[in-house]
Structures are given as structure tokens and as C-alpha cells.
Amino acid sequence: MGVELKGLTGSDLRQIETESAIPGLWTLEKAVGFIFKWARKNSLWPLQFGTACCAIEMMATASGRYDLARFGAEVFRPSPRQADLLIAAGTITEKMGYALKKLYDQMPKPSWVIAMGSCTIAGGPYYYDSYTVVKGIDSFIPVDVYVPGCPPRPESLIHGLMAIQKKIEDEPIFRRRRVE
């Protein structure tokens, strides 16, 4: 950094650049990123995808009492092409796994995934003695946030959504995700 301000070292300046609340001191990427991230995190459109009892809690979260609309994520889309948040709510069987993978692949990137409930995290109560249930959806799609519970309360799902928003804020805007 060529500019030397009185009393400030280079590392101080870098800290100002990255942490300053004054937009005039930001780099271009951070300024553009601020707008992108603000837009992304406040208008997450979840995919309307529920396979078991977790979906009931997801519906309760979307309804008036818990009001997911406060976080900008109330627009449940029936098409994966219009969604950027996949809330995998409910037991995923092996046969459903093919459909879930296809839905995830059809979502425009960047997209985020919440694994809601024990079943999607590790198979849940179907871990033992089950020949159909997938032991965790992270074996075939990347998962950002795990929301444990059987099923989780709406507050937990909202907390998971806020974790996604925090993650969007923290990560670079030109993130590339590797899809196996």
C-alpha cells in the first residue's frame, strides 16, 4: 500500500478496508458484494419440498405465528428453477434421493441447503434396520446448515435460516461450488 497516513500502519488500513462501515473506504469487490449479499440473504426463496413430519413444522414456520416472512424467506417456490434455498424437510429414502439430487441440480447457483431434522442429517430413527432410508443427505448433495431435532421446532428452523444468512454475509460472492 503506497499511501501512508499519519499514525496508521498498513495493517490498520487493511483492517479499515475490510471492517469499515464507511463505504468510501471499501474495495470495489466489497462494495458490490455488500449489495449482492444484502439482496441474496434477504430474499431467500425456499423450494417447496417436504417429505415427512418435518414438513409440518416447516409449514408452521411459514405461517403467521412464527412468520418466516420476517426474514424474507416466505416465497415457497414449487419449481426448483425459481428457488435458491433447499430445505430438505423429512425422511429421504433411497428412491427419493434420486429426485432430491435432480432437484438440487436444477436449482440456479448459488444455492444453499438446509438439512432439517435427524432423518436428513443421519437417517434419524431409521438408522438401524432400514434398507430404504439414506443415512444423511450429505452423502450426495452439499449441506450448508444442519438443523437437528425430530422434528425441529420452528424456532430452530428460523435459527438455521439466520445461520444461512450469516454464511451468505461471510462468504465471497463469486463462490464456486463443486458438484460431484
Next chain:
Amino acid sequence: MTLDELKAKIEERFKDSILTAVLSAQKELIVTVKPEAYHEMAVSLRDEEGLAFQHLSCLTAVDYPKENKITLVDHLWSYRHGHQMTLKLDLPRDNARVRSVEDVWKSANWLEREVFDLYGVTFEGHPDLRRIMMPEDYKKHPLRKDFSDDGFIVKPN
């Protein structure tokens, strides 16, 4: 018609086809038939006036690995007379094949597909014998007692 009368009637009518006919403690008539007489007997059970079992309410199977047999179980119900019976037949475990009763009772279509999927019993003459529950490229039959798979975790004691 009481169950005893029904039992006597079936024993009399299908003398050559059945192996045993018993009344269980739960007041159910359980008839074991020879596999080769199964389809013919199903048609008679449905069509004859005094029997008239128009409805196949359940078709399933039980695996007995020690006795090396798979038992097919049909539950029949008559709307006209309000009586019911259970039809059983034993099939060899390594070559479980039997004539389909899909042309007798249409409800057997999916039930036989289910038994084919989970127990590996082949139904000859079934119009659409595909897997109904497991993925189509699946190879095994999960409800057989000796089933094991990579994703199948047995609970520790």
C-alpha cells in the same frame, strides 16, 4: 353359513387341491393349497355361488429360511355372504414361482408386485411385474430373512 359349514364345504369341493384346512383360535379359516392348483381354485372361489369371494383384501408372504420355504398368504372376503378365509401356499425358497391371480382379482396387481419386490417371488402371467417400492436397479429382496446390504445397519445388542 357358519365357518364350520364353510370349512366342510371347501373341504368337500376342493378335495384334490387342498392340503390342510384348519380353523384357527381367532376363528379364521386357513386353507393350505397345492401351488399347481392355486389359480384354478382361485377362479372357483370367486365364481361359485355359495362361496363368492369377490375381494382379495391382502396378499403377502412370509419367509421361513429354516424350512426353506416362502409362504404366500391371501386374505379373501365375500361381500355377498360376509365371510372370509385365508389361503396359503408354500413355495420353495430358491425357485419361488407361482401362477399370478391378477386375472382373477385385479387388486392382486400391486400386491403381487410388492411380494415380487420384497420377497423375490415370480408371478407367471402377471402383466406388469416390476419393482414397486425399491429403486428399479435394486438387486436384492429386503424382506427375506437372510438379507444384508451395505446401507443396512443392524442394531447392536
